[in-house]
Amino acid sequence: MHRLNVKKLGFAFGLTGTxxxxxxxxxxxxxxREGSIIFFNSLLHGLDTTNVIRMDVPLLEVLMGIVQTFILWWLIGASIGAxxxxxxxxxK
Structure with missing residues (x-):
């Protein structure tokens, strides 16, 4: 069996999440807004996303979200690899 490179798998997960x-x-x-609600409602099996969709997200919050998403998915990928x-x- 081949071993996985934990850092590379983490990076692949992080990049995919991003x-x-x-x-x-x-x-x-x-x-x-309305198109996003329709799209996410169908993607989430009919879960009503009307109250959670925000269209006025500040740029700093978007950038933090991208960084946090990468870190979270890197940790998930690295954990799976480990x-x-x-x-x-x-x-032997």
């Missing part, structure tokens, strides 16, 4: 975050921003910027590697029996 791309998804940016995709969300693009949907909100292009679809407007747990995976811990289960591999090394042949």
């Amino acid at each position: 791309i998804i975050y940016l995709g969300c921003m693009i949907v909100m910027a292009t679809a407007g 747990f995976y590697n811990a289960q591999i029996k090394i042949k």
Whole structure:
């Protein structure tokens, strides 16, 4: 069995999470409030997002969200890699 590079897997997860975050921003910027509500309601199996959609998000909050998303998903990816590697029996 091959071992995973924990840092690289964490980076891949972090970058993927960041791309998804940016995709969300693009949907909100292009679809407007009502389009975003329809999109996210269908994506979340009918969960009503009307009360949680904010269109006036300050730039600093957006930048912090991108950084926090990357860090969170990096930690998730690194944890998965570490747990995976811990289960591999090394042949001697």
